[in-house]
Amino acid sequence: MTDTSIAFIGGGNMARSLIAGLVRQGTAPAQIHVAEPVTALREALTAEFGVKTYAGASEAAAQAGTWLLAVKPQVLRDVCAPLQPLAAATKPLLVSIAAGITSTQLDRWLGGDVAVVRAMPNTPALLGAGVTGLFATPAVTDAQRTQADRILASAGGTVWVDDEALMDSVTAVSGSGPAYVFLLAEAMEAAGIAQGLPAEAARTLVQQTLLGASRMLDEAGEAPGELRRRVTSPGGTTQAAIESFQAGGFEALVATALAAAQTRGRELSAAND
Template sequence: MTNIAFIGGGNMATCIIGGMLANGFSAHQISVSDPGEQARAAIQNTYGIIATADNHAAVAQADIVVLAVKPQVMAAVAENLARSLPRHAAVVSIAAGIQLSDLQRWLGPQQGIVRAMPNTPAMVREGATGLFANRYISSEQRRAVETIFNAVGISCWVDSEALIDAVTAVSGSGPAYFFLAMEVMQRVGEELGLSPHTAQALTIQTALGAAKMASAGSLDTAQLRRQVTSPGGTTQAAIEMFQAVGFEDTFRKAMNAAVDRAQSMAEEFSRKP
C-alpha cells in the first residue's frame, strides 16, 4: 500500500484528495500537514484524514510526498523538509514555476522528484495534468504518481521539463481561456436580447456539448468545426470575422505570454545559494 503525504492542505490538495478517496484510495493511506487550524479541521471533517501542523510527522511514513504549497513558500518548505524525507520517497511538486534544479538543490541531489502541472477542473474530476520526472523516479513510482492525478481527470507525461511551461500555457491556464470566451458569449447573447439566464444556460450547454463532441474522438476539432460551418451560413460568417481580426495570432500571443510568465516565475522563486 502506497502512503501519500500532502504538504499544504489548500484548494489543490483537497480536490486531489477528494478524487483519490472516490477512486479507491483509503483515508489511512493519506496524511496532510497544514499550518491552518481551520484547514486541518475541514480536512478531518470532510475526509476523515487526521491532519497535522508538523510537516516532518506528515512525511514520516510516506512513499509519495506531494508539495502543494504556494510557490512563494516552496524554498523554505522544501529545505526544511529535506532532513526528514524518507530516502525512498518520490516528491511531487505541483507548484507553478518551481524548477527541478531548485527542488533538487533544496531537497537533495539524488531525490526522486516529479513536477506536476494540474488544473482547476480537477475540482470536478475533469482535470488535465502534465507530468515530468527526474531520473531518480522509477517506473513503479511513475505509475503510482499517475494514479493520484488520474483520480481527478487525466495525466500526460512530457519528455522535457521545458514542456511543463507548454502544459501550463495549454491546460494549466487553459480553463480561463474558455471561461473568458463563455463570459463574452453570455454578454453578447444578452446584448442581442436574451435574458441573462437563457444566455448563460445556452453558453454553458454549448461549451459542454462541444467538449463532449471533441472528446468522443471520431473527428478532430478542425473537422468538427467544418462540419458545423455550412458554406454561406451563419457560422461561416462568424468564423471569417474571427479570422479577419487575427484570432489565431491573438491566441498564440496569449499562450506565449503564459509561457514567458512561467519562465520569469522560475527566476523569481529560485533562491540562489
C-alpha cells in the same frame, strides 16, 4: 510508513480534490497524511475524508513514501528547507504541482539526490474532470512513476512529457486553459445580452453550448478542425462568425496568449531560484 502512503504538504483546494479522488478510487484514508497550518482546513479534511492531518510538514512527511507539494510557488523554498534532513534519510518520491518551479530547484532545496515528478493539474480537477501534465527526472523509478500517475489520475486524465522545458507549455495550454474558456463564455454572454437576450437565457445558452461542444471534442474522436467544418455551412451564419474571428487574427492572438503564459512560467522559475 509505506511506499504507497502519501503526504500532502498543503491542504488547499487542489490537494482536497486529489484526496477526494484517491479516496473515491479506494485509497485507504489511513494512507493519506496532510500537513496544513490552518486549523479549520485540517478539521474539515479529517471530517470529510477521515485522513490524518498535522500542523507541521515534517510530521506528515515522516509518515509517507510519497510527498505531494501543494503550496504556492513563492513559499515552496521555505517549505522545503526543514524537510531536507528527512528527505536525505528516507529518499521519498517528490511530486510538485507548483507552477514554474523546476525539478533542479526542488532537488537543490531538498538537499540533492531526490526523485522528482513535476505535475501541472488544472482546476476542473476539482470536479474529477481535470487533466495533468507530468514530467519525471531520471531518478524516478518505474514504480514511482506509476504511483505519481495514480495520484494525479484520480482527478482526471494524465499526459507525460519527456522534456521538462515543455512543462511551461503544459501550463500555458491546460493549466491556464480553463480561464480562456471562461473568458470566451463571458464574452459570448455579454454579446448575447447586447443583442437582446435575457441574462439568464444568455448564460444557459452559452454554458450548454460549451458543455456540448466539449463533449463532442471528447467523444467524437475527430480533430477540432473537422468538427468545426461540419457545423460551418458555406455562406451561413457560422461561416460569417468564423470569418469575423479570423479577420481579427484569432489564431495569432491565441498563439500570442499561450506564449505569454509560457514566458511567465519561466519568469516564475527564475524569480524563485
